[in-house]
Amino acid sequence: xxxxxxxxxxxxxxxxxxxxxxxxxxxxxxxxxxxxxxxxxxxxxxxxxxxxxxxxxxxxxxxxxxxxxxxxxxxxxxxxxxxxxxxxxxxxxxxxxxxxxxxxxxxxxxx
Amino acid sequence: xxxxxxxxxxxxxxxxxxxxxxxxxxxxxxxxxxxxxxxxxxxxxxxxxxxxxxxxxxxxxxxxxxxxxxxxxxxxxxxxxxxxxxxxxxxxxxxxxxxxxxxxxxxxxxxxxx
Numbered sequence: 569x570x571x572x573x574x575x576x577x578x579x580x581x582x583x584x585x586x587x588x589x590x591x592x593x594x595x596x597x598x599x600x601x602x603x604x605x606x607x608x609x610x611x612x613x614x615x616x617x618x619x620x621x622x623x624x625x626x627x628x629x630x631x632x633x634x635x636x637x638x639x640x641x642x643x644x645x646x647x648x649x650x651x652x653x654x655x656x657x658x659x660x661x662x663x664x665x666x667x668x669x670x671x672x673x674x675x676x677x678x679x
Numbered sequence: 680x681x682x683x684x685x686x687x688x689x690x691x692x693x694x695x696x697x698x699x700x701x702x703x704x705x706x707x708x709x710x711x712x713x714x715x716x717x718x719x720x721x722x723x724x725x726x727x728x729x730x731x732x733x734x735x736x737x738x739x740x741x742x743x744x745x746x747x748x749x750x751x752x753x754x755x756x757x758x759x760x761x762x763x764x765x766x767x768x769x770x771x772x773x774x775x776x777x778x779x780x781x782x783x784x785x786x787x788x789x790x791x792x793x
Contacts, residue, residue: 569737602781611770611784612722657721664776666712666735669722 570595572660574670582678587648589673591658592640600661601634601641606672607654615656616643645675653677681706683773683785684753691791692761700756700788704773710734711754712782713746716768725769728754729776761792 571594581587591601602617618625618632618641625632629648634641645652655674659667684703692698704711713725727735728748739746743761748754758765768789772782 600781611786613784614781617781664710666724666727666738667772667782668724669714672721
């Protein structure tokens with residue numbers, strides 16, 4: 569089955585700096601790659617997603633890049649703010665099947 | 680649109696009791712997915728259901744756990760004879776069931792076994 573590796577497990581950055589989280593996957597047929605943000609005690613919330621026919625997608629301070637050849641994709645957050653502190657999960661899906669999640673990255677923004 | 684509704688939000692059960700978790704998908708969604716999240720861990724897939732069908736139960740423990748999504752009413756995740764290790768947050772998600780759309784998660788049920 570699909571295997572998703574996410575790094576780093578924890579990340580601490582100064583407010584205003586950029587944060588990058590990377591995920592690798594194993595199944596080259598996977599074609600949908602979302603990122604979820606989960607605040608303490610809350611549900612995972614979709615923040616951005618990308619499909620395999622696109623290499624990069626941006627939404628304000630958040631961007632995702634996909635390298636299909638290398639089977640990895642990354643989340644980029646620029647101009648980080650305290651409210652960006654949360655746990656971020658990448659996920660991978662093939663067709664209409666289940667999402668397989670990475671292990672999560674705890675992001676802390678230091679004021 | 681009320682979104683994905685899960686109830687109860689919190690559930691306390693004694694060891695050996697049964698836990699029943701309910702999930703009502705978003706309006707128009709006929710595909711439901713259950714995930715379990717242990718404290719400080721990621722989301723682990725349990726089961727994927729369509730109305731009256733189990734599509735993928737590869738993440739379900741072989742014993743004590745079952746799931747259904749009847750023609751009418753919510754999807755139910757049932758855990759029989761609960762043990763302390765079942766304590767976790769259980770999230771339900773729904774989708775239209777095509778590869779064009781992502782998931783929307785419910786607020787989860789936090790099960791505590793005492």
